[in-house]
Amino acid sequence: MTERPDVDELTPPDRTLMGPGPSDVHPRVLQAMSTPLVGHLDPSFIEIMDDVQDLLRYTFQTDNQWTIPVSGTGSAAMETAVGNLVEPDDNVLLRTSAYWGDRMAQMARRVGGNVVDLDVSPHAPVDPEDVKDSFAQNDIDVFGFCHADTTTGIRQTNVPELTAIARDHDAYTIMDCVTSLGGVEVQVDEWGVDAAYSANQKCLSSPPGTSPLTMSDRAMEKVLNRDSPTKSWYLDLSLLEGYWGSDRSYHHTAPITNVYALYEALRLVAEEGIENRWERHRNVAGKLKAGLQDLGLEMFAEDEHWLHSLNAVKVPDGVDDKEVIAYLLEEYDLEIASGLGALDGDIWRIGCMGYSAREKNVEYVLSCLSDALEQQGYDVNSSETANVSPMSN
């Protein structure tokens, strides 16, 4: 017999989540998670699925029929988009120097795509001129880019220009809007995006477990006319059509409770109104940004490309970024994050997403961070711009 482990009650600490995700989950969404289950083929669940699809369309600002929650976390939605749209020997244009571009490239190569590198800096928005050059020099089939980069806090502000280049070359676009959907303006139809995916646990403030995906009819036509099936059975959209389409036949068991949670999280989006929600994120994050600058800290992103939902802040000289993170977690039950990949050690990442995007949370972050910086010997008040104590705001 394998021994019976002795395990305590589940008593995780009560964190305030101001990192790059998950964000704090709204109490109504937490409550939805404890709703007793119905079967994944129950007629009442079919209605919930229909409503979730409608709510997702509203949130993505799209009429795409093909708008579903994928049965996995954000990277599963990324893999669904890449794995279905990219066929063997397709040329896939990606900025591989960027964290998410590299991840998409790994996925594209595994399913037989040829990755064409968009060889530009990962720490600035993509310049449409560079994209034009790449399209001129290569026969690109699919172009993937990131709308809201969680690693840099940079927002791609000219998406319609990027998609227009791709359309001019009969190519398809995949947009990563993991960190923007539901918090920062996303306009799938108006921007002419073919495939867009996101995650629950960022600006939607729903627990990770499903992940929003939308595909244009044009993109689905490519998917449904593939010469060879996708490499993944679980994430094959042509099979998922049987479940999410009109047949409602069994493919795999949907994560029922996570769909409940997403339903409630999206209902909160609809109640607030998507435009009001974007505005709230802009306003609350604006206070966060101003407060960080008052502490003498410098934002990583230029103002015009600043991503409201993810505030990347440069770590001042002489301050240990990891010690600050650990101090905030231990002393204040507050989560912020370090840089990821190449930016590890250079920045902190402070989220302002969904239910976490509240003034209360912003004040808490600024106050705790001020203390943490002082612990590191950093003189908050001596900084040029720090004339106002964040607690007196």
Place this chain on the structure above:
Amino acid sequence: MTERPDVDELTPPDRTLMGPGPSDVHPRVLQAMSTPLVGHLDPSFIEIMDDVQDLLRYTFQTDNQWTIPVSGTGSAAMETAVGNLVEPDDNVLLRTSAYWGDRMAQMARRVGGNVVDLDVSPHAPVDPEDVKDSFAQNDIDVFGFCHADTTTGIRQTNVPELTAIARDHDAYTIMDCVTSLGGVEVQVDEWGVDAAYSANQKCLSSPPGTSPLTMSDRAMEKVLNRDSPTKSWYLDLSLLEGYWGSDRSYHHTAPITNVYALYEALRLVAEEGIENRWERHRNVAGKLKAGLQDLGLEMFAEDEHWLHSLNAVKVPDGVDDKEVIAYLLEEYDLEIASGLGALDGDIWRIGCMGYSAREKNVEYVLSCLSDALEQQGYDVNSSETANVSPMSN
């Protein structure tokens, strides 16, 4: 603007789940689902992950280091096992006439495996002699089989004989124990299984969203020494090692809340004791089976291969299986299921899993089914064995 949908509060009906899964979720598990989240890299979550792994090892009866919840529902765990263990040009022995064998075959082919068909009836356990013959005639690398078949209610009772054949030929085994883990005896180490996967929403009575997987060291050696990477990045065990192994580095965001739920569900398994739990399922299902036979119904599986957790019952002549299912759902909020695939119309599938495996539920099923059969003009009392009304038990 895409229009804002008007969606009601989440008020699903209060079902009693006695189908092939999901089963009723224990109140303690539902409560765990509403626990506020911590980050997926939070030190406190790392402890929870460790505990979940220990609890899964106990439930699988294995010392396998590589025992994790996959971040998707059951078919994702199946695809993880198949997609990692099967390399291009591997010969994979599967009973493709069986529902789950066919699904594994679709997955194996997509990742480049050559499927060798174990050409036997899908409606009986696999005979080791047939497996021996297949191994003698083909150079098999991987052999997949189903321990507990949700489509037929048949239990494979001689697993150690099957794995011994594979080992004699230096092949690897994959065991589907989706419908047995936590309810019907599973002994991964004692039975010599290389890879076994399951689902939360059956005998573990946790909502779908993660799915248990265990891999032997021998199997992981094959996985970690593949010539080419797996086709899926999301389900690549060599990358998941970074997160679930000692590094605890970011791969993808785990479905935190589903891990909480699984933690609590597995704690319930440990509290009850795995052997007691198997015995409870046997006893409660025994009452269900006796009651069904008292109604004059015939089990699909032979007694010696009867799967306690899934009772497949033949639909009597003149009775419309779908009408009975709809009647039970509408009149009694009770879910049972029809046959899947080839058995559609021939059987009902009545689960007896996890928190649903209670005498109260069994009595309810028998009483409601008795009424539903009478509605169909089936004379419950005239059946030869139906001397006792199920309600008077």
